[in-house]
Amino acid sequence: MMSIVRSEWLKLRTVRSNVTLAIVAILLPLAITLLTAVFIKIRDVDDSTIPAVLLGSGTMSVLLMGVVGVLVITQEYSQGTIRLTFAATPHRSRVYMAKIILLFAVSIVVTSIVQVVGSFGGKAILNSRGFHGAVFNDQTTVAFIAMTIVGVLVSFLGLAIGTFTRNPPFAITTLVLWPLLIEGIVGGLLSLIFGEHMRTWLPFSAGLGSMQIRDHFLHLGRWGSVGYFGAWVVGISLIAHTVLRRRDA
Amino acid sequence: MITVEGLTKKYGSTTAVDSLSFTVTPGRVTGFLGPNGSGKSTSMRCMIGLDRVQSGTTLFDGQPYEKLKQPLHEVGALLDAGNAHAGRTARNHLRWLAMSNGISTKRVDEVLELVGLTDVAKKRVGQFSLGMKQRLGIASVMLGDPKVVILDEPANGLDPEGIRWIREMLKHLASQGRSVLVSSHLLSEMALMADDLVVIGKGRLITECTVPEFVDRYTKKWVVVKSPQLGVLVSLAQTAGMHVSIGSDTAEFHGIAAAAIGELAAQNNIVLHELATQTGSLEDAFLEVTADSVEYHSHSEVKS
Incomplete structure (x- = not known):
């Protein structure tokens, strides 16, 4: 199994666009956070300022992890390598599992770099500007953990959507429009008819909502929402895996 | 040794491969022959489990492909030389493939040398000519030093020198005791490289025999x-x-x-x-044998 994971890792890092994507997923939220630390008025700063910016801009990293998830499978279809992959590993569940393990590792590394460099870089900048209070608290640490898990889950979801569509642009569009457009419209309708809390029954609203510092608006609470989103991702992944096994390559 | 038994593949109501059975013997090059659209490529995909079959089995030395733990060591298949990411270098393309079957990077460099691509190993596959891609494809087939080699139209798009290279490579592989199955829609090409023939039309077996037998039986x-x-x-x-x-x-x-x-x-x-x-020419014999099974005929005769 490890040899297949290593093979998948080699595939991922030897395509330039994948590497660029990972770098963007790291640099974008870091740039926003560190610039905020440079320009924010010191009297407005408290122990959740830096985490709030990191978590807000980190949503982009999380969605980009989904795009990486999409690419690790759709790239294979668009370039024809899927047939070599399955010829080399006829047990297709192993290929899917290897991609899951790879995405798990990559997502954790990317979100961890964002959180650690963002927090400590932001702290250093604020310190140099004369702010010496705490830059995170218990609640923000919990939100960071939720962000890491959600990043992993979104990358799995990207893999599942990519498996269904086999087409990079279509899969990426689906992945991005789902939280931004579809859940926006459906969520808006739901909250109009049934009240604001109904929105968090939508999978992405629950998942992305769980990485907010305040979680009072979440119907299921922070971990309940993470679990709820996770259940959706697991369900969709199981279907995708079955499709992958039965379909002609 | 490849044993194909009752292979059947349907796409909806269309039967692409219809209870096809044949064997490929070690030490010989077996030509898999049929007009365009006769189901050669589909059969090959079904044989190695890429396409799911409705019924039938393919055994490689008694084992179905799905049961092979590290199949590149047993079966080397080149279905389409274009199946490589244009952005990866030739070496990295072979490396990921090798790695998945526990094959060393040293072996990757060996096969690159074998097919004469060492100088361009660090070039992206997207910059390769068709001939270079075919060579890369052959390199990927040879990674695991397999006992069975399956190639789909390897001579397609190659210049005469490239075709001769493929031909000699296949004969060499067979002479080492490997089972070699190679498809083509050109009998003239097959007559030069194959020992045995499996001729199909519309997904059905038309005849299975040696090349001299075929000439004897079907040429006028x-x-x-x-x-x-x-x-x-x-x-x-x-x-x-x-x-x-x-x-x-x-x-x-x-x-x-x-x-x-x-x-x-x-x-x-x-x-x-x-x-x-x-x-009569082999080509005439082939055309006659497969005349009933060509999917699309041109109705105007070309006078020669």
Whole structure:
């Protein structure tokens, strides 16, 4: 199994666009956070300022992890390598599992770099500007953990959507429009008819909502929402895996 | 050794491969022959489990492909040389493939050397010509030093030098005791590299035999005769019930050996200026055998 994971890792890092994507997923939220630390008025700063910016801009990293998830499978279809992959590993569940393990590792590394460099870089900048209070608290640490898990889950979801569509642009569009457009419209309708809390029954609203510092608006609470989103991702992944096994390559 | 048994693949109501059975013997090159759209590529994909079959089995030395733990060591298949990411270097393309089956990077460099791509190993596959991609494809086939080699139209798009390289490579692989299955829609090409033939049309097996058997069985033979007394000979033959077609100064005798015509002439004191057996081209034989199974015919004849 490890040899297949290593093979998948080699595939991922030897395509330039994948590497660029990972770098963007790291640099974008870091740039926003560190610039905020440079320009924010010191009297407005408290122990959740830096985490709030990191978590807000980190949503982009999380969605980009989904795009990486999409690419690790759709790239294979668009370039024809899927047939070599399955010829080399006829047990297709192993290929899917290897991609899951790879995405798990990559997502954790990317979100961890964002959180650690963002927090400590932001702290250093604020310190140099004369702010010496705490830059995170218990609640923000919990939100960071939720962000890491959600990043992993979104990358799995990207893999599942990519498996269904086999087409990079279509899969990426689906992945991005789902939280931004579809859940926006459906969520808006739901909250109009049934009240604001109904929105968090939508999978992405629950998942992305769980990485907010305040979680009072979440119907299921922070971990309940993470679990709820996770259940959706697991369900969709199981279907995708079955499709992958039965379909002609 | 490959044993295909009752392979059937349907796409909706279309049957692409219809209970196909054949074997590929070690030490020989087996040509997999059929017109375009006859189901060669589909059969090959089904054989290695890429396409899911409705029924039938393919065994590689008694094992189905799905049961092979590290299949690149057993079966090397090149279905489409274009199946490589354009953005990866040739070496990295082979490396990920090798890694998944526990094959070392050292072996990657060996196969690159074997196919003559060492100098361009660090170039992106997107910059490769078709011939270079075919060579890269052959390299990927050889990674695991497999006992069975399957190639789909490897000579497609190659220049004469490249075709000769493929041909010699395949013969060499077979001479090492490997089972080699290679598809083509050109019989002329197959006649030069194959020992055995599996001919299919519309997904069904038409014939399975050696190349000489195929030539013997399906090519037309006739005898061309030149003689100053041609008219006499022709009428003698026709009374004997032979089928003769007459040209300007020659006659073609069908269904009879040259020796018999020679004897007939001698018995009747007829002078012969020429007595020669003619054999139809392999291409004609192939076209005739598969005539009923070509999916799309052109209806205008081209006069040659």
